[in-house]
Amino acid sequence: MGDAHARENARVRILLVSQLYPGPADPDLGVFVRDLESALADRGHVVERAVLDRRSGGLARYGTLARVTFERARSFRPDVVYAHFLVPTGLIAALATRAPLVVTAHGRDVRNVGALHGVAAATRLVARRASAVIAVSEYLRRELETKVPETRGKTHVIPSGVDLDRFGVTPAPDGAARFLCIGSLTPRKNVLRLAAAFERLGDGRLTFVGDGPLRPDLEGRRGIDVVGPVAHEDMPRHLHAAHVVCGAALIEPFGQALLEAMACGRSVVATRIGGPPEFVPPEAGVLVDPVDEDALARGLRVAASFPRPNKAARAAAERYDVKRQAERVEELLVAAARGRRA
Numbered sequence: 001m002g003d004a005h006a007r008e009n010a011r012v013r014i015l016l017v018s019q020l021y022p023g024p025a026d027p028d029l030g031v032f033v034r035d036l037e038s039a040l041a042d043r044g045h046v047v048e049r050a051v052l053d054r055r056s057g058g059l060a061r062y063g064t065l066a067r068v069t070f071e072r073a074r075s076f077r078p079d080v081v082y083a084h085f086l087v088p089t090g091l092i093a094a095l096a097t098r099a100p101l102v103v104t105a106h107g108r109d110v111r112n113v114g115a116l117h118g119v120a121a122a123t124r125l126v127a128r129r130a131s132a133v134i135a136v137s138e139y140l141r142r143e144l145e146t147k148v149p150e151t152r153g154k155t156h157v158i159p160s161g162v163d164l165d166r167f168g169v170t171p172a173p174d175g176a177a178r179f180l181c182i183g184s185l186t187p188r189k190n191v192l193r194l195a196a197a198f199e200r201l202g203d204g205r206l207t208f209v210g211d212g213p214l215r216p217d218l219e220g221r222r223g224i225d226v227v228g229p230v231a232h233e234d235m236p237r238h239l240h241a242a243h244v245v246c247g248a249a250l251i252e253p254f255g256q257a258l259l260e261a262m263a264c265g266r267s268v269v270a271t272r273i274g275g276p277p278e279f280v281p282p283e284a285g286v287l288v289d290p291v292d293e294d295a296l297a298r299g300l301r302v303a304a305s306f307p308r309p310n311k312a313a314r315a316a317a318e319r320y321d322v323k324r325q326a327e328r329v330e331e332l333l334v335a336a337a338r339g340r341r342a
Contacts, residue, residue, distance in 0.1 A: 015093075017082070026053065049072075080336045087126060168236070180239065186214060197293050
């Protein structure tokens with residue numbers, strides 16, 4: 001009763017602004033944003049959204065997002081605005097309303113600071129305007145605070161959460177090792193080096209779930225399957241069919257697919273550059289230098305020898321229950337809203 005009363009008093013009107021959100025054409029886009037939104041709504045908050053739910057549309061779609069955000073801000077009158085990605089989304093949110101702003105940095109938005117013209121100045125504006133900034137990993141927080149000093153003292157590390165009910169543990173399949181890689185088939189994801197490391201094993205199968213410019217370089221190779229993009233609702237089925245899930249990106253600010261794999265009790269092979277070292281303990285997976293093909297091959301062999309399913313991996317993932325992560329975000333949103341009311 002006391003908890004319910006406290007929640008009612010803390011209930012706020014949240015305008016969610018995101019350039020990534022699942023839609024009919026792209027059901028896998030920004031699923032972590034939708035999961036967090038649902039968890040906040042379950043906790044009694046009123047959430048309105050201004051989002052982009054498709055990848056197509058080019059830069060013009062950000063004009064659409066800006067228009068919708070301004071319209072929703074006027075009609076909804078939020079207590080607090082919660083934006084995902086510093087620029088352009090955080091900038092749009094900062095200009096659309098005087099309501100307090102909380103913004104989550106996910107990785108690319110931080111890498112763009114100093115790499116794209118005008119992004120640094122826009123990011124500093126967002127940082128000054130924000131009541132709080134969230135980074136999805138300690139690695140990303142360090143990079144952000146180095147590049148944008150205005151974020152120092154107001155940045156909180158809250159990793160993306162995982163739905164532990166949707167991503168549950170099932171028995172592992174029998175037979176030779178089955179490896180799985182989920183993500184864009186791009187040079188940054190390091191998929192060609194991963195494929196070459198797998199081919200050294202001489203046994204098992206490696207499946208890529210995703211699409212991208214390197215797809216033709218992977219298709220037709222012995223022991224390798226490319227199934228293309230998959231709706232997020234179907235992702236547990238692919239994880240359950242694997243023994244080891246691989247994330248060998250050259251840099252990975254967090255690693256959502258790896259966390260979901262661990263929640264399913266699957267061992268992982270992960271890059272040591274970025275966020276994975278923060279949530280992958282030795283008993284759950286192997287961390288590797290992503291540019292070292294020998295290390296990748298060794299990592300695949302070692303991870304394939306781990307228990308199937310891997311209870312330690314599931315235990316590590318349980319620390320990142322999306323419900324708990326939503327509570328941590330909620331604390332920042334409510335604090336920001338109360339500051340405005342004061």
